[in-house]
Amino acid sequence: MTTQAREIHLITRPTGTPTAENFATREVTLEDPAEGQVLVRNTVLSVDPYMRGRMNDVKSYVPPFALDAPMDGGAVGVVEASGDPEVPVGTSVLHMAGWRTHALLPSNQVRPVDTDVAPASAYVGVLGMPGLTAYAGLTRVGQMKEGDTVFISGAAGAVGSIAGQIAKHLGAGKVIGSAGSAEKVSWLVDELGFDAAFNYNDGPVAKQLAEHGPVDVYFDNVGGDHLEGAIFHMADYGRIAVCGAIAGYNAEAPEPGPRNMMMVISKRLRIQGFIVSDYPDATSEFYKTFGPLVASGELVFRETAYEGLDRMIEAFGALFTGGNTGKMIVRLS
Numbered sequence: 001m002t003t004q005a006r007e008i009h010l011i012t013r014p015t016g017t018p019t020a021e022n023f024a025t026r027e028v029t030l031e032d033p034a035e036g037q038v039l040v041r042n043t044v045l046s047v048d049p050y051m052r053g054r055m056n057d058v059k060s061y062v063p064p065f066a067l068d069a070p071m072d073g074g075a076v077g078v079v080e081a082s083g084d085p086e087v088p089v090g091t092s093v094l095h096m097a098g099w100r101t102h103a104l105l106p107s108n109q110v111r112p113v114d115t116d117v118a119p120a121s122a123y124v125g126v127l128g129m130p131g132l133t134a135y136a137g138l139t140r141v142g143q144m145k146e147g148d149t150v151f152i153s154g155a156a157g158a159v160g161s162i163a164g165q166i167a168k169h170l171g172a173g174k175v176i177g178s179a180g181s182a183e184k185v186s187w188l189v190d191e192l193g194f195d196a197a198f199n200y201n202d203g204p205v206a207k208q209l210a211e212h213g214p215v216d217v218y219f220d221n222v223g224g225d226h227l228e229g230a231i232f233h234m235a236d237y238g239r240i241a242v243c244g245a246i247a248g249y250n251a252e253a254p255e256p257g258p259r260n261m262m263m264v265i266s267k268r269l270r271i272q273g274f275i276v277s278d279y280p281d282a283t284s285e286f287y288k289t290f291g292p293l294v295a296s297g298e299l300v301f302r303e304t305a306y307e308g309l310d311r312m313i314e315a316f317g318a319l320f321t322g323g324n325t326g327k328m329i330v331r332l333s
């Protein structure tokens, strides 16, 4: 027996904002799994900002997507046929063969997940890479201490919404978030427990942050005006954990840096970028403390879900226009 699968290929590298013309959806025939392989039907595809960097042909911490080949990324699916008794048919698994309906994979490239603890989608969100990024960024890079004032940009997104709650749980004195709409700002304060939040479209970040500083830890998801604004309001010896710089991902030319770098000297700031995989030791610590809080509902997570592989490009584009609250995913039936 064979399986007809559909997969999205990158066919040209985008300049600026990606368009539908950069991608093609292609049909392929997958054989039944051989010994040591599994056939997975994907149910949840992860949609992440870092994928934009992989569309460029530049050296980075993950290789660029190859042209005319299936793209990849986090996904959760169900094993439909198995050549490995350790991963039987019906097992829900996390793997990296996203951007497609089905995947034929070596069984050692899939990780079973427990969908009784949390829904499958949580394993690409709060209990997956974004949750771990939030934890590692705050604890390892930001070195957050009890009583600290923490500022988080992109606060209503997958990483930011979890980072804010983790900061509160770890005893931050004050957690401030920025996001791009009034609804998101209300969600941060009313449901997630942020102490304050502002809509960056209401005025310059530097101006709106003024009443909330000085900031001990800035968790930067955005870069650009947010980074410059935060530097103005950092406390002496403050730490800036540079997680992402989404404001510049679609830029056609290098973006100018913050104009107030002299303050890094006068305030003795430490600015450090990081990649989630830099801190494998944080993984078990994170699951031990926050896994039960996810299961009990104390750690709140939200998802924005698009339906169907054909909406993958649209979902990806919406990351750059604020179309998601919490984790962006695509569901496949």
Ligand SMILES: NC(=O)c1ccc[n+]([C@@H]2O[C@H](COP(=O)([O-])OP(=O)(O)OC[C@H]3O[C@@H](n4cnc5c(N)ncnc54)[C@H](OP(=O)(O)O)[C@@H]3O)[C@@H](O)[C@H]2O)c1
Pocket (backbone or CB within 6 Å): 048, 049, 050, 129, 130, 133, 154, 155, 156, 157, 158, 159, 160, 178, 179, 180, 181, 184, 221, 222, 242, 243, 244, 245, 246, 247, 248, 274, 275, 276, 277, 318, 319, 320, 321, 322, 323, 324, 325, 326, 327, 328
């Ligand atoms: N270093 C690592 O290991 C690592 C791991 C995971 C993620 N990241 C980075 O962390 C950041 C957040 O990732 P995520 O997965 O949680 O994505 P996300 O925050 O769920 O989605 C992106 C959000 O960014 C905001 N945004 C888009 N363009 C913006 C702009 N020009 N200015 C301000 N905000 C803008 C939008 O929200 P608004 O409505 O608020 O604008 C959008 O919803 C990204 O920069 C990502 O690359 C890094």
